[in-house]
Amino acid sequence: MRMLLKYAYGVVPGATVGTLVLALASAGSAAVLNLLIGRVVGALPGVLDGGPVGGSFVALFVAFGIVFVLGGVLPEVLSTAQWMLAQSAAYDLWPRLASPLLAPRRIGHLDDPVVLDEVERARGGHGWAIEASLGRVVGLFSARVMLIGQTVLVGALFNWVVAVVLAGAVLVTERRYLRKLDGELEAYQGMTEEQRRAQYLFELGTDEGAKELRVFGLHGWLVDRYRTEWTAAMREIWRARRSGALRGMIPLAGYLLVFAAAILYVAVRARRGDLGVAQTATVLPAMLTLAVSVSPYTALQVRRGVTAYKAMLHVPVLIGERHPERGAAEADLALAPRQGIRFEQVGFRYPGSDRDVFDGLDLELRSGEALALVGVNGAGKSTLVKLLTGTYQPTRGRITVDGVDLATLSPAALESWQRRVAAIVQDFVHFPLSVRDNIGFGRIEQYDDDTGLVRAASRAGVDELIDGLPLGWDTVLDKAWEGGADLSGGEWQRIALARALFAVQGGAKVLVLDEPAAALDVRAEARLVAEYLDLTRGLTSLIISHRFSVVRDAHRICVLDGGRIVEAGTHSELLAGDGRYAQMFRLQAERYLGGSPDA
Known part of the structure; x- marks a missing residue:
């Protein structure tokens, strides 16, 4: 948790501090609300028996109402803040992971399965585990603050030994569940190659292979193959989940017995008159809050984020070890x-x-x-x-x-x-961007040289094609975008030639x-x-x-x-x-x- 919070603070310090303050306020308001509930309930018998409604009771009831409203509003505000924190930090994630992949002048590491698997771990499967966990880490922080607050209430108003036992039961049970979930996570992270294959099949059906899949009638094959690959990737996870399910019943039963015994003990003490109405009305909600504060899935999401974060830090190290840039000549x-x-x-x-x-x-x-x-x-x-x-x-x-x-x-x-070197490689990139981008990328330093761009287009024989496009040079070369255009293979090849010629005009001497x-x-x-x-x-x-x-x-x-x-x-x-x-x-x-x- 500390590692992710430190990362978030380094990227967006203001949003991190603000979100943690909200988490602290939200968790603290829950403890204060339980305390006020006990006080209000304790004062009610006197009021209901016809006693005078004093200013202290009114103030107490108003305070209860305010905290009650805050208790309902703060979690929603916190949820929004958690999302904003994750989004604020997200802009740092792609460059941080992409930079070590793009920085080397050689590309052997992009064909290395060991490197690609570590990249997949850094992404956390099909998405950004770090981004998702940044919100969860604040939730876990809030849960820990709430655990402390409710434990203090139970200890101060009832019994410190019982309070510590209940808090310990929460943490031990959470740890046991987390260990079970860790087995699933370990199995999941060990199947990155199968996950990459399943992801490729999914993208194939929705992107580059869409036309040919229909022409050759491969819809059924693709769905079946995706299921096969996805099942292969999930099989170890299911096995870990099944083996941990029965073992998890024993600690759960013990956990429930501990809290049942504590609640029964409160009831016995209250019946004997050892606890007043206010104490009882405070301690019981505090215990119930503790009982539901186990957060194994939140902790797992945080752990996934930590694992992904460590993998992200390891990617450049791994590339350096397996594909070192040994040259030092400054020719x-x-x-x-x-x-x-x-x-x-x-x-x-x-x-x-x-x-x-x-x-x-x-x-x-x-x-x-x-x-x-x-x-x-x-x-x-x-x-x-x-x-x-x-x-x-x-x-x-x-x-x-x-x-x-x-x-x-x-x-x-x-x-x-x-x-x-200006090159048109056999599998040149079809950038789903504007014509200007597709040609100007040949010499990005001279991207604004309109005369040079027009000259390159003319030499490549695409000037008339560009003039006929809906938005000319600003036309996006992809029909998926509004106002976009789809080019034939030959037209794309001439666009690529124009890009290479623009690079030559900018100083490239090898074509x-x-x-x-x-x-x-x-x-x-x-x-x-x-x-x-x-x-x-x-x-x-x-x-x-x-x-x-x-x-x-x-x-x-x-x-x-x-x-x-x-x-x-x-x-x-x-x-x-x-x-x-x-x-x-x-x-x-x-x-x-x-x-x-x-x-």
Whole structure:
């Protein structure tokens, strides 16, 4: 509890203090109300027997009325304050968790199941456990204050031994229940991979897979698969819950017997005349309040929040341990590449995989050269882009820029290099934001350069498309938003090209086009081919494509196969060599021209 309150105070001190004051007032008003109930009930016999209604009784009754109203209002005010506290602190949660995930210049940690499971623990399952627990921690604080207040009433007006026993029974019973619930929580946190799979299936049915699910009639399969994954994630929790249910009956029975005995003892003392009406009317409500003050579920929510908070603090530590940024070289790559980029005997395999994508890859991308890369699907063409940008490190060998090994760069120097690269990757992001955002993100520092944005859009051939959108540059590229528009695959590809060109206008000197014509129609592809050398003039460029019409005008073409470059040369040289490139070219040409490949 103290850890979460300290965190909340560090983020929103005013809201934290204000909420705790309200919790203190709410819990205190309950004890005062029980005391006033006893006093009013104790004074009533004299008033009902016809005695004078003195000013003290009126004052007592007024005080009772005020506290009674406060007792009804304060919990509602406190509930609102708890919600506001959670919401006020929530703005800190996403950046605090996202920063260690976004800060590294490499992305290997985003494929690490150990890191992803810890992130899921920090989120607390499908939502923010920390945010939910911030309100609960105030509720637990209020419950503890109430426990103290009612214990003092019972002890001061009746018997301190009984008061301490009852308070102890509350805490022991709560601890026993909490231990049982802890078993469920431990089981829940141990199933994060199953939870992530179930969450993915849920999102698949409501987001990216909605159309294909209907086309292929997968509704029933998705529901059944979700139930299977969700059941797998919950099975251990149910087992822990069943095993703890019977064991929990014994302490509950003991708890009820303790309070029944205490109430019976009060009744006996009152019957003997040892307790007055006022004392009895105060002590019994205080005992009953104590009896219902057990808060295992509130305590569990707080414990979940503490566990999630510890996981959130551990995420950056875990990333640092498993994916350290070892480079420290502060090489100046502000004008790179002046000489070129070299892959020297590079080997690479993805974490957890037993297959090498590259094995002894040698490749040179000369400064100012338009280099094309071709190969069959799965040859590693897109992986090469990740290595070129430094988001992944090679397993073996090295990648140099003007002779500087990318693996040796400090995070700041690597970031500087990455900003020199403008890339359209094969799975580029479709931002559900405005056109301006989607293109301006290419060079966020020049986001307000309207002339530059228009020029990039024109060079990418999307200027007329933008003019035809409902709100022009301010149109959100997502039909889920009011006034939004939905683009075709080819239109999105040209938006991505405009983003890359805007980055080039802002200073990027390496342009990477990974399957830039994959979603383009014939006319758009022809325009790209015609303008390719113009778009890349003065740049060091790499174009990756399975369409030979796109790459044939490149200065040099390399064929990637078996994790290595097996052929290199111009289009004419490769055809004359009658090797792998020539074979693939003829096979593809045959698809368009018809007849035999050997004709």
